[in-house]
Amino acid sequence: MKTLKRIWDLALIMVAVWVMMIALIVTIDKMVVPLRISAGEGTTQTIIEALIKLMISAFMAMSWLLIWVRMIQKYIERVGRNLRGGS
C-alpha cells in the first residue's frame, strides 16, 4: 500500500504523458501530414511545405514536453503543500 501511495501520482502522470504521446502521433498523422499549403508542385514548394509540416510537428512535440514538465512542477508544488499542511 505504501508503495502504491508513493507512486500513484507519478504513475498517473506517466499514463497521461503516454496517452498524450499517442494523441500527438494521431494528430500529426491525420491533420499535419495531409496539409496542403500551396497549390504548386515544384521542388522548392515541396521542400517549403515539408519544412512547415516539420515545424508544426516539432512545435507540438515541444508542447507535449512542456506539459510533462508542468505536470511534474504541479506535483512538486502539491506534495510540498500537503507536507506543510501535515506538519
Next chain:
Amino acid sequence: MIPMALITSFTITLMVTPLVMKLMRKLGIVGIDVHKLSRPEIPEMCGLSMLIGLVTSSIILLSIQFNPKILAFTLTSVLAAIIGIIDDLFTLKAKVKTALTILCFTPIAIMSMIYPNHIILGRPRAPLVGGFRLTIVYWMLLPFAIAVPANAVNMMDTYNGVMSGGCAMISASLLASSIILGQWDEATMSAIVLGISSAFYYYNKYPAKAFAGDTGSLMLGAAIGSIAVLGRMEMVGITVLMPFIMNAFHSLRSIGGLLERGEISERPVKVVGEYIEANLNPKAPKTLANLMLRKGKATELELIKSYHALCAVSSIMGIITALLMLVRI
C-alpha cells in the same frame, strides 16, 4: 530460438557473474554502497558478465543461422559496453561519455546499408496509425535512439537492483510486444536481454553483492534501444523506458544539463539512519527518487519497490502500445 536464447543467456550470466565478482574484488575495482549504514564495499563493473552472456548467446545463435539484425544488435551492445568499460576504469567526463554513446548507432546504420532488405530504417510504426515514412528526420534522430536509452538506463543505476530489475521487466515487455507484432528476431534479442538482466538481478538485488557499473548499464540501455530501432518498435521503446526517461529528463532539466558529479552542489536524496529522504533544496536534482520521496521518507527496499512498481506500469503500457499498433483508425 527464443527459449534457447533465454536459457543460454540466463545460464551463462548466472554462472559467470560470481567469477567476475571475484576478479573485480581481486583487482580492487570496488564501489561503496552509500545507502547502507555499514557502507559495504561491493565489486564494481560486474556488468561484464552480462556482456559475456549477451555475446556468447549471440554467437551461438549466429552460428546456427546468420542474422544481420542479431549481429547489429550485438555490435551496438558491445560498443556501448566498451564505452562503459573505459568509463568504469578511467571515469570519463559526463559530456564525453554522452558524446561517445551517440556513436553507438553506427553498427546499425552500417548493417542497414549492407543488408537493406533485412534492416529497414526510417519506417517506424505507431499505435493507431500504422507505419509511416521518415527520411531525413529519422537519420537525424537515429543516433539519439541508442544514446538516450543507454544514458537513461545508466542514470537509473543508483539503488540495488533498480536498473537490472527494471531492464528485466522492460525486456519482458519488449519480448511480449515483439511476439504480438510478429517480430521474431526482436523477440529473440529481447529474450537475450531478459536472460542476462534477470540473471544479473539475482546478484544485484537488495542487498547487492555486485554492481553492474557503466559497463552493464550502458550496454543494457543500448541493447534495448537497438531492439526498438531494429523492430520498428520505437514507440514501444519510448513507452517502456518512460520511468528511465522521466528520471533522466527531469534531473537533467533541474540541474541545467550534463554536469560532473562534483559540479552538482546538492544530492537528490539524504540518507538519515536507515531511511532515505528527499532533498528539498531547490538546487537538488529532481530524480525519480527525489520525486517519490517527497511523499515521505522510505527505507532503501521500499524505494526500490516503488521504482519497480513504476517499471511494471510502463511495461504494461508497452504491451498495450504494441496491441494498439495492430489497430488503425
